[in-house]
Amino acid sequence: MVLATMLESGVSLEFYIILSTILFTIGVLGVLIRRNAIIILMCVELMLNAVNLLMAAFSTYHGTGDAQVFVFFIMVVAAAEATVGLSILVLLYRNRKTVDVGMFNKLKG
Amino acid sequence: MLSLVVLFLFVLATLFIAFLKKPLLTLVTALTGLLLTGTTLICQWDNPSDFLSSYKGVYFDNFAILYSLSAVIFTILIVLTGYETFKSRLEHTGDYIGLLMFSLFGAVVMVSFNDMFLFFLGLEILSIPIYVMAGSRKEDPLSSESSLKYFITGAFATGILLFGIAWLYGATGTFKIDEIQLFFMNSDEVSSLAYVGLLLILAAFLFKIGAAPFHFWSPDVYDGAPSAVTGFMAAVVKLGAFGAFIKLFGIAFSGLYDFWMPAVTFLAILTMFVGNLSAIRQTRFKRLLAYSSIAHVGYSLITLAVLTGSSALNLWFYLFSYGFATIALITVQMIVNDREDRIEAFKGLGRANPFVGFVAVVALLALAGVPPLMGFFGKYLIFVDAISQNPALIVVALVNSGIGIYYYLRTIVVILQKPESENAIEQSEFKTTPLQLVVLGICALALIFGGALLMA
Amino acid sequence: MELLIIPFVFALVAMIIPQKAVRGYALIGALISVVAGIVHAAGYSPSADFVSLMPECSERFFLNYGYDGIGLVMVLLTNVITFLILLSNYDNEAIASSKKFTALVFFMQFALLGVFLSLDGLLFYIFWELSLIPVFLIFLWFGAKGKKRALLQFFIYTFVGSLAMLFSLIYIRSLAPSFSIEDLVAVQLTTVSGLWVFGGFFIAFAVKIPLFPFHTWQPETYTKSPMAGTMLLGALMLKMALFGMIRWMIPLAPEALHCMTNVILLMGTIGVIYAAILAIRQNDIKTLFAYASVSHVGLIAAGIIVLSLDALTGAMVQIVNHSFVAVGLFLAADIIERRVGNRNLLELGGIATQAPKFAFWFAVIIFAGVSVPLTSGFIGEFLLIKGIYGYNWIFGVLTGTTLILACVYSFRAYQLSMFGPSKQFDFPDLTWAEWLSFFIIGIVVVFLGVYPQCLIDMVEPSLQKLIEIVTIK
Amino acid sequence: MSTIEIVALVLGACTIASGLMVVLSMHPVRSVLYLILTFFLISANYILLNAQFLAIVNIVVYAGAIMVLFLFVLMLLNLSRDNEPRASSVMKLAASLAAGVLVIVLVAALKDATFLPAAEAAQGNNQGLVENLGQLLFTKYVLPFEVSSVLFIAAMVGAVLLSKKEKQIID
C-alpha cells in the first residue's frame, strides 16, 4: 500500500509524537480549565486517545502488533472508566444537583 | 496464577450468594475465598510456577507471594472490620465485599505482573472498584465528592501512566519487564523517550501511592470515603502500588537508577514534610491518618531512593506494619463513630473501653515508630539500609519522625485522657462488635510481636 | 536473667491481683528485685569484662544482656530506687493502691534494667524508648492539672532526642558486623563520622540529662508530673543518659572527643551555674529542685566528658547519690504539698516545729544535696571537681561554685519551708513508710559518704577500660 | 514535501484544532460533537499509520459507544445548557501556562531523542490487520484479555452499585 510507506517518505515518528503530545496536552488543559465533570471526563478520554495514537505510531515504527493490542486494552479501560465515571456523576448529580467540580470542595485542609 | 483463579471464582460466588440476602453467608463465602487464596499463595512459596508457560504474564515468585499474601490478610481484616457497615445495606453487601475483593485481585496482579499489559490492567482493576467504593455511602455528599475527586485525578493519572508507557515502548520496543531491564542494562545511550516515559510512569506511581506533589487526592478521599474503604486504600492499595513500583523501578529501571534516584530522594523528602506538617493541625481523625499516610509514603520512598538488595523486603515489612496499624486505627475510628470524625471524640476511649484504647495507642505508637513495636522495626530496616548511602536523607527522615511524634502523641493524650466529667463517659458509648475486636486483637498482636519475630 | 524477668512478671501480674493487696504486693515485688540485684552483686568480682546473663545465646541480639561493674551498680540502683519509690508512695492512697500505677512502675523498672543490661545497640535503644511509655502513662494518668503542654513538650523533646541517637546507632551499625557492643566499639571512625555518631548520641543524652540549654522541659515536667513520675524521671531516667554517655557514646565515638569535650564541658559548666542561679529565686519548691537537679547533673556530665579516672569515679558516686537525693527531695516536696496543699515557699514555714522528724530527714537530704562531707554527695562532687580541675582549672573553679550556689538555694528552700514560726496549717509528722524511705536514703547516703570505696572498687576496672579504649582510639 | 506529508500535516492540524474545540467550546453538547470529530480524525491518522483495524474499532468503540453514553448522560442530567461556570482566570492562566510548559518540555525532551532502528517497513507490514491482531490477542495476550474481563465485571458491579437508586431514598 502506498500509505504504508509513510514513515519512509518523510512523515517522521517525531511528527506523531508531537501530535499526540499536543493532543494529550489539550486533554490536560481541558481537565484543568473545565468545570463540568462530564467534559473533564471527555478530556481524559481525549488524553487516552492521544496515547492510543502514539502507541499506534510506535507500533508501526517498530513493526510489531503488540502496541496495537495494548491500544485495545486501553480502550477497554477507557470504556470501563467511562462507565464508572458516569455512574459517579449520576450519583453526584442526584446528591447535589450539579456536576460542577468547583462545587465539590467540602473536603479540604 | 491458581490463586488468581480461586480469588476470581470466589468473588463471583460472593456476588451471587449475596443475592440470598444472608450477610453472614456472604461473609463466610468471601472469607473462605480469601483464605483459600492465601493458602494457594502459601503453597506456591519457593515454587514459582506459571499457568501459561509460553507467556509469563504473571509470575509468582516469593516477592509476589509475600506482597499478595499481605494484601490478602489486610483484605480479610478490612472485610471483618467493615462487615457491620456492609451489612447495613443488605442488597449491596455482596457488592461491597465483592468490589473489595476485585480490588485485591488487582493488587495481586500488580505485584505479580511481568509485562506492562498486566501491570496496567492490574492497576485499573485495583483502582476502579475503589473509585466506586469511595462513593459507596451514596447518601453522603462527602463520600460522593471523594469518589469524584479520586476518579478524576485517578483517571488523569491513568492517562499519564499510559502516556509514559507509550514513550517507554517507543524507546524500547517492548512491554516486558525483563526485556526492558536488559535494554537499560545493555544500551550505552538511552533515548530521551525512555527517560520521559520513565518519569511519566514515576509520576503515575507517585500519584497512586500519594507522594507529594501528587498527593492531594489522598486526604480528601481518605476523609470522605467510608472508613473501611479508607483502611483498604491505606493498606491494600498502597501495598499493591508500592509492589508494582519497586518491581518496575527496582528491576526494570534499575539500569537508570542513577538518573531517577535524586528525583525520588527529593520527592521522598518533600512528601515527608508535606505529610507531617499538614497533619499537625488536623482535627479530623481520618484526615490525620491520611496525612500520616503521606508521611509514611515518604519514609517508604527511601527504600526506593537507596535501592539495595533488601529494599523489596524492607519495603514490604514497612508496609505490612503500617497496614496493621492503619487497620487498627480505622477500626477504632469506626468504633468511635463520630459523625464529624473529630479527634476530640476519642476522649475517654481509654477509660470507657480499655482494650480498644490500648490497641489504638499501640497502633499510634507503631506509626510513630516507637520500639519495640512493629512500626519501629519497619523504619529501622529502612534506615539501616539507607544510612551508608545517604545519611542526610536519614537525618531528614528522623526530623520528620520527630514532627510526627507530635501529632501522634497528641492523639494518644486525647485517647487516654480522663474525661472532664463522669457524664462524658456515658454520653460517648463506644459500641464494638466481636469481629472488630478480633481485628483489633490480631492487629495488636502483630504490632507488638511482629517486629521481634522478624528480627529473630 | 531473672533480673529482667522479675519486674516484667510483676508488672503483668499486677493487673490481676485484688485491689486490697496491691500495696503489699508492690513492696514485695520490689524487694525481690532488690534481693536479686544483691545476689548478683555478691557474686560479682570486679573486672572490666562483661558478665553475660545468658552466655549461651548472647549472639541473638534480643538476648544479649550482661553487666560490668557500672551496669551492676546501675541495676542495684534501679532496684533500690524502685523499691523506694513504691515505699514512699505507700501512703498516697490514690496512687499506691492503683493497679495501673504498680504495673507501670514495675514496667518502668523492667525497661530501665533493660537499658542498663543490654549489650546490644538496638536492644539498648528499644529499652531506652520503652522506658518512656510507663513514665508517659504515669504522667498522663496521675499528673497535675494543666499537664498537657508539659507532657507534650517533654515527650516530644525526648523522642526527638532519641531519634538522633537512633541515627547514630544505625550509622555506626552500618559500619560494624553486628549490633553487639564489642563490634560497635571496634569500629574505627573518621573524625567527621565520629562527630555524626557522637552528635546523635549527644543530642539524645543532652536532652535527657538535661544539659543547658536543653533543660527547659524539666522544670515544667517536674512540677506537673505526679511525685512518682518525678522520682522516676529525676532518679532514674536522667541516669540512663549519663550511663549512656559512659557505656555507649564515649566508647563508640571517641574520635570526636577532641572536638566535643570542650563543648560539653562548657554546656555542663554553664548549666551548673545557670541552673543554680535560677534556682535561687524560685518559689515553687518543685521547680527549685528541678533546677537544682539540672545543676547537679550538669556537673556529672561535665565530669564524665573530661574522662579522667577520678572524675568518672566521682560521676558514678554522684549518679548514685543524686538518685537517692532526688528521691528524697521530691518525697519531701510531695509530703509538703500533700499536707499543706501548697508548694509555694513564701507561704510555707514553721514545719520543723510541727514535724521534727521530717525536718531532720529533710535536712539530711539537703546536706547530701549540697555535698556536705560524710555524705556521698561530697565524695562525688569532690572527685568530679577534682577531675574537671585536672582537665582545666578554669572549669574546675567555675564548676566548684556549685558548692556555694547549691547552699544558697537549698538552704533558702529549707529555711523558708521549715523554719520560722508555725503557720496556720496542720502538719502531721512522717508516717512509717515515709520515715523508712528517708531512713534508707539517709543510710545509703552516709554510708557511701564514709566508705565510697565499695562502690569505687566495683566500677574502677570498667572505667579504666573506658579510658583505655579512648586512648587507644 | 510529498503528498503524504501534506496529508499528514493537514490531518494533524485538523485533529489538534478539533481537539482544542472540545476544550474551548462552552456548550457541552458541542464539546461532545467536537470530540467525536476528533475521534474520526484520529481514526484517519490510524489509517495513515497502517492500523486499519484500530481505526475501525476506534470509531465503533469511542465514537459509537462511549460518546453516545456521554451524550446520553448529558441529556439525562439535562446538562445540555451553556451554563457551565467559568474557571477562575488565575486557574486559566495557570492551566495554560502549565499545559504550554508541558508541551514545550516534552518537545524539548524529544529534541535529541534517538530512536531504535525502525523495523523493516516491508510491503508485508500488515500487523495492523485484524487477523494478525486476533492472532496476538488470543494466543500471546490471552491472559490480559481474560483479566480485562475481570475489569469489566468489576466496573459493571460498581456502576450498578452506584447508579441504583436506593429504596430508602425513594421512600
Add this chain to the structure above:
Amino acid sequence: MSVEQLLPLVLLLPLIGGFVNGVFGNKLPKTVIGSIATLLVAASFFLALSIFFQLDKAVEVKLFTIISLEGLNLDAKLLADNLSIWMTLIITGIGSLIHLFSMGYMSHDPGYRKFFTYLNLFIFSMLILVLGSNYFMLFFGWEGVGICSYLLIGFHYSDAQKGFLNGIAARKAFIMNRVGDLGLLIGLFLLLKQFGTLEYSEIAAIATADDFVNPTWMLFGITMCLFIGATGKSAQIPLFTWLPDAMAGPTPVSALIHAATMVTAGIFLTVRSNYLFELAPDTKTVMLYIGLATSLVAAFIALRQNDIKKVLAYSTVSQLGLLFVALGLGAYTAAMFHVTTHAFFKALLFLGSGSVIHAMSDEQDIRKMGGLKKYIPTTHWTFLIGTLAITGFPLLSGFYSKDEILGYAFAESIPLYLVLMFSVLLTAIYMFRMYFLVFHGEFRGSEEQKHHLHESPANMTVPLIILAVLSVFGGVLNLPGLFLHDQAHYMTHLFEHNVAGMDLIHMEHLPSSTILVLMAVAVISCLAVLLVSYQVYVKKRSLPKEDAQLTGWEKVSANKLYIDEIYNALFVRPVEWLSEKGYRFFEVAILNGIVFGIAKGFETTGEVVKKWQSGQVNWYVLWMISGIVGLIIYYLVKI
C-alpha cells in the same frame, strides 16, 4: 592504753554522745542528756590529756580507706602530734566546760536534746578537723563544723520574732564559709597536683627536703587557696561579716564555736601548713596585711556596738586578725599561744555575757543594762578578769600572748607595730566601754527585768570560774624568756617539731631592754584606757547615744562600716537580679521561647501547608501537572 587505741576513742566519744542523745534522747530526762553529753566530752578531754603526756613522737592511726584510686589515695587516718593534741585539749577542755555551762543555760529550752546533740557533733567534727592526718580529713571536719555551726546559729528558728532572721544568719554563715571552703578545696586540688598526696607528713617530707625545687607560683597558689579557706572559717576580710551575725545562736555556741574553737581552725590550718607558707613569702605578706586590716576594721566597728555579743564577736574578729598578723610574721607558736589564751578568755567572756543575758531575761542590749555587779557578783568578777585578759592587762594571759605578737611586729617593722598597737588600744577601749556599761552605773532595764535579776546556778558559774583561772594563769604556757629562763617558752618547745626547720624566734634577737620598753608601752596604754574609760563611763555616766543621733565615725562604726550593705549591693542583689531576670527574660522568654517557637513554627507551617489543600480538584490536577513538568525539567537539566 596506747595512743593508737586512745586516739579513735577521743574522736568517737562525742559522736557516741551525739548519737545516743539524738536517737534515744527523747526518752531520757534532761539531766541525763546533758550529763551524757558533758561527761563524754570531758572523758574525751581526759583521754586526750593522757595521750598528751604519753606522746613522744607523732603517731598515725589509719582507720580505713575512703577513696583509693589510681593516683589518688585518701585514707581516714588520724594523726596525734603535739599540735593536734594541743588543739584537742583546747576543744575538749573548753568544750566540756561549755557543755557544763549549757546544762544550766539551756535548761528551759525546748530544744535541749537537739542542742546537746549538735554540740557533741560539733566537737566530733572539730576533732576530725584537728586530728586528721591529711587535708582531706581536715576538709571533712572543716565542712562538718560548718554544718554544726549552721545548725546551732539557726537553733532558734521557730522564734516568733527572730526565728526567720536567725535562719538567715545561719545561712549567711554557711554560705560565706562555703566560699572559703571552695578556696580550700581548690587548694587541695593544687596540693594533689603538686605533691600527689594530701598527707601532712608526706607533703612535709617533700616540701622540706633539700632537693625540693620551689615552684613559686604553685606554692603561692596553694597557700593563697588555703588562706582563702582560712579567711572563711576564721572570719577575715573579706569573709568576716558572718561572724557577728552568727551571734544569733545561743550564747554557749558563740563561746564554743565562734570564739574558742571553730574560728581558730584557719589558724590551725596555717600552722599545720607552715612549711608551705614559709616557701611562699608573698602569701605571708598578704596574710599579714589582711590580718592587720581585719583587726583594725573589726575593732573600729566594735567601738559603737551596743549588743553585748556583737561587741564580743567583733572583738573575736579583731583578735583573729591579730592572729593572722602573727602568722604572716611567721610567729606560729606565738599564734598558737594566743589561740590558747584567746580560747580561755573569749570563752570566759562569752559565757559571762551568757550569764548576763540569762540574768537579764534574754536582753542583749548594753544600753538596757548597767550596775549589774551587785546582782551577779560571780559573773561580774569573772567577766572583769576576761576583760582585763583580753585588753592585755599585765600578768594576765592575754598580756603575754599579745605582747609576743607585738614583739614580732616590732621586730618586723615599727610602723606595723604602731598600727597593731593602735588596734590593741581600740580593743581595750571597746572592752572597757562594754564592761563599765554593763556592770557599773545605774540599772537601765525594765522593772520586770530588774525583778528577775539573779546569779546563775552553779553549773554555770563553775565553768566561769575555771575559765577565769585559766585566763589569769594561761600566760605561763609560754612565758617570755625574759623572766624565767627554765620554764619559758614551753609552747615553743612543744611545737618545735611542728614548725621545725624555720627561723622563728627572731624576737629573741631583740634586746631585753626593747622588750621591756614594749611591755611598758602596752601596760601603760592599757591602764590609760582603763582610767579614761572609768572616767567616761563610771564617773561621767555617759551613755551610748541613740542610733539616730550618731554622726560621723560613730555612725559608720555603729553601722558596721556599711559592709553588709556593700556586699548586698555587690553580690547578693546582682545574683538575685540575675536569678529573677534570668528566669523571666532568658529561661522563659528565650529558651522556652525558642522551644515553643519551633513548635509554633511547625504549627504555622502546618496551617500554611493545609491551605495548599484547597479542595478544588482542578488545582490538584494542576499540581500534578506541575510535578510532571518539574520532573521533566529535572531530566532536561540533568542530561
